Amino acid sequence: MSRSRLVVIGPLPPPVHGVTVSTSLVLASEHLAQRFDVEHLDTSDHRTGGNIGRWDAPNVLLGLRGLARLARLLRGKRGIVYVPLSQN
Secondary structure, eight states: OOOEEEEEEOOOOSSOOOHHHHHHHHHHHHHHHHHHHEEEEEEOOOOGGTTTTTOHHHHHOOOOHHHHOOOOTTTTTTEEEEEEOOOO
């Protein structure tokens, strides 16, 4: 029997903030790695934390690239998608 697929969408540090830490913890989980075929869509923006949530050209470009990668990832077999969210 094949394992279920888990697609984790989120950034990795730096900069360190709640969502990067949450994504890192999920990806480092031995329990999840044993139970699921884990795939990661990295949405990292390694510029300073001051650009988070801003509408600037690099952020828009990163978003469009991420959307294209997500569309390719979702063409695979069905599974679970995990998206860590921020309060802001």
